[in-house]
Amino acid sequence: MAKAREKKSNFASLKFVPRFLSKVYHTHPGLFLANVFLRLLKSLIPIALLWVGKEIIDEVIFQVDLDAKDLTRLYWLIGIELVLAIFSDVFNRLIGLTDGLLGDLYSNTSSIELIQKTAKVELASLEDSEFYDKLERARQQTTSRVSLMSNVLAQIQDIITIISLISGLIYFYPILILLLVISIIPSLINELKYSQSTYSLQKSWTPERRELDYMRMIGASDITAKEIKLFGLADFISNTFKRISDKYYKANKKLSIKKSLWGGTFHILGDLAYYGAYVFIVLKAVAGFVTIGDLTFLAGSFSRLRSQLQTVFSRFSNITESAMYLQDYFEFIDMDFSGENPEQYREGPTEFKHSIRFENVSFRYPQSDKNVLSNISFDLIKGEKLALVGENGAGKTTLIKLLLRLYDPTEGQILMDGVPVQEYRKQAYQKMLGAIFQDFVKYYLTAKINIAVGNIDEEHNTEKIKNAAVQSLANDVIESLPEGYNQGLGRRFRKGAELSGGQWQKIALARAYMSDAPIIILDEPTSALDARAESQVFQRFIALTEDRTSIIISHRFSTVRMADRILVLQNGQILEMGTHEELLAKPQLYAELFELQAEGYRE
Numbered sequence: 001m002a003k004a005r006e007k008k009s010n011f012a013s014l015k016f017v018p019r020f021l022s023k024v025y026h027t028h029p030g031l032f033l034a035n036v037f038l039r040l041l042k043s044l045i046p047i048a049l050l051w052v053g054k055e056i057i058d059e060v061i062f063q064v065d066l067d068a069k070d071l072t073r074l075y076w077l078i079g080i081e082l083v084l085a086i087f088s089d090v091f092n093r094l095i096g097l098t099d100g101l102l103g104d105l106y107s108n109t110s111s112i113e114l115i116q117k118t119a120k121v122e123l124a125s126l127e128d129s130e131f132y133d134k135l136e137r138a139r140q141q142t143t144s145r146v147s148l149m150s151n152v153l154a155q156i157q158d159i160i161t162i163i164s165l166i167s168g169l170i171y172f173y174p175i176l177i178l179l180l181v182i183s184i185i186p187s188l189i190n191e192l193k194y195s196q197s198t199y200s201l202q203k204s205w206t207p208e209r210r211e212l213d214y215m216r217m218i219g220a221s222d223i224t225a226k227e228i229k230l231f232g233l234a235d236f237i238s239n240t241f242k243r244i245s246d247k248y249y250k251a252n253k254k255l256s257i258k259k260s261l262w263g264g265t266f267h268i269l270g271d272l273a274y275y276g277a278y279v280f281i282v283l284k285a286v287a288g289f290v291t292i293g294d295l296t297f298l299a300g301s302f303s304r305l306r307s308q309l310q311t312v313f314s315r316f317s318n319i320t321e322s323a324m325y326l327q328d329y330f331e332f333i334d335m336d337f338s339g340e341n342p343e344q345y346r347e348g349p350t351e352f353k354h355s356i357r358f359e360n361v362s363f364r365y366p367q368s369d370k371n372v373l374s375n376i377s378f379d380l381i382k383g384e385k386l387a388l389v390g391e392n393g394a395g396k397t398t399l400i401k402l403l404l405r406l407y408d409p410t411e412g413q414i415l416m417d418g419v420p421v422q423e424y425r426k427q428a429y430q431k432m433l434g435a436i437f438q439d440f441v442k443y444y445l446t447a448k449i450n451i452a453v454g455n456i457d458e459e460h461n462t463e464k465i466k467n468a469a470v471q472s473l474a475n476d477v478i479e480s481l482p483e484g485y486n487q488g489l490g491r492r493f494r495k496g497a498e499l500s501g502g503q504w505q506k507i508a509l510a511r512a513y514m515s516d517a518p519i520i521i522l523d524e525p526t527s528a529l530d531a532r533a534e535s536q537v538f539q540r541f542i543a544l545t546e547d548r549t550s551i552i553i554s555h556r557f558s559t560v561r562m563a564d565r566i567l568v569l570q571n572g573q574i575l576e577m578g579t580h581e582e583l584l585a586k587p588q589l590y591a592e593l594f595e596l597q598a599e600g601y602r603e
């Protein structure tokens with residue numbers, strides 16, 4: 001039953017081919033049409049060549065018997081053959097060229113489409129491994145399916161050639177077609193059968209292939225190199241890689257051998273049919289029913305037809321296989337991630353007026369059965385500087401993710417100025433918040449862009465970028481680089497400058513100053529700063545965001561105490577809330593942690 005369904009999907013995926021071709025067409029209509037036109041012309045060259053060849057042989061034999069020889073027709077025929085051969089070569093080159101250009105254009109467009117689409121995916125989906133596998137197959141499609149276009153077009157081209165050759169055979173001896181069919185059908189069945197199995201194998205191995213990619217990445221990357229050497233992990237990684245890849249190799253090998261064995265057997269059957277046809281034609285020639293020219297034409301047509309049909313069939317299985325990846329790609333592109341119906345949303349928000357309220361908010365990560373946050377209720381008042389404190393895993397970052405609507409609460413709700421945040425279009429709402437996380441991204445791009453990502457619309461506003469860098473103490477770092485703001489960062493690319501952890505953080509912090517959002521969140525992006533820098537950064541941050549609302553997560557109490565109000569989380573619940581002084585006066589977690597840190601400094 002499952003097999004029947006799979007077979008069906010094998011062919012069903014072909015329905016994506018026209019859409020694919022239409023996409024390729026739209027990347028460059030002129031190039032596409034030129035390609036199709038050239039292929040049409042090219043498809044008729046084989047029969048024309050065979051026919052001219054036949055005429056030449058018959059003409060030679062005719063002239064041999066003549067006393068007064070006239071070679072004019074012969075020269076003409078040879079001239080035509082030469083022109084055809086030259087055209088064939090020129091067409092081939094032009095087809096190859098347009099194929100390559102269209103392939104590049106398609107690959108670029110579909111990669112951009114994939115990046116745009118992935119940006120719309122909810123974080124929760126990206127953490128789902130099944131979804132991730134689908135994305136992975138869609139990604140493969142963008143780079144490796146380029147050949148699909150030339151395959152489909154070549155297929156159409158070859159089919160026209162086949163029809164022209166078949167017409168030739170029918171004109172002489174229709175029975176030859178029967179022999180041809182016998183010689184080719186088994187191969188066709190074989191090809192189809194194995195194209196399905198290859199795809200199924202590849203599909204079922206997506207998670208392992210993803211694991212292999214990951215192992216390859218951690219085993220050969222500048223980011224992991226330090227630890228791998230220090231902990232001597234190279235053998236561990238290569239052994240893991242080998243274990244998985246050997247299993248895959250074995251499964252693949254079995255299939256390849258079976259495919260090749262059956263393919264070889266059927267090919268021999270084809271050879272037998274070909275020689276049967278050959279004997280038939282030779283006998284006809286000997287009996288004088290056909291000329292020697294006809295003999296070469298028919299034998300040539302038959303042989304050409306056979307190889308052309310083989311090509312068409314194996315290409316067909318190639319196309320169905322590629323089309324199955326295409327299906328993954330289009331299914332991904334067609335996924336509706338927005339869930340947004342413009343009419344159901346409110347306008348805005350365009351400003352933050354009074355407060356954000358968490359109302360009995362609880363949250364559980366997808367595929368988890370444990371609440372990470374339970375019954376959280378508090379108000380964040382406009383203009384307030386709120387600090388979140390709590391031990392590792394208490395739920396601080398999760399709370400921020402909910403506020404940013406990277407996830408929705410499982411229970412309860414979050415309101416902005418009295419309106420449940422879900423009622424706003426997500427993009428408009430998120431514009432109200434600027435956040436820098438502890439695991440901020442180090443873009444291996446210029447220093448300037450690394451800051452501008454905080455507000456990419458201001459990418460060219462050099463003054464604003466520089467100003468942001470001054471505020472976050474990144475300016476001194478950048479000015480000491482050989483190429484200043486245009487310096488590429490990270491060693492991944494040529495001439496890229498590597499920065500220390502703290503220097504990277506200063507650059508990431510500048511992103512917060514790029515943002516015009518009324519609420520700014522810093523989730524521990526200062527942990528690598530030295531004590532003086534951190535204190536300086538926060539004093540500036542508080543002064544500069546005086547008219548804005550901010551949330552700071554930090555484990556350093558020297559920073560936390562600067563906040564207007566401190567919220568202490570424990571095991572996903574609010575344990576206490578108040579000013580530094582109020583909390584110190586209570587014998588609870590905050591006072592205990594503060595004391596621990598202070599003691600550490602005193603000793």
Ligand SMILES: Nc1ncnc2c1ncn2[C@@H]1O[C@H](COP(=O)(O)OP(=O)(O)OP(=O)(O)O)[C@@H](O)[C@H]1O
Pocket residue numbers: 127365366368372390391392393394395396397398399
């Ligand atoms: N994507 C996720 N899927 C499932 N569980 C998660 C996910 N992210 C975090 N958690 C779990 O949620 C809990 C809270 O994590 P969170 O990152 O909010 O803590 P935190 O207070 O910010 O900790 P830290 O001080 O270490 O940064 C942890 O137990 C963690 O294992």
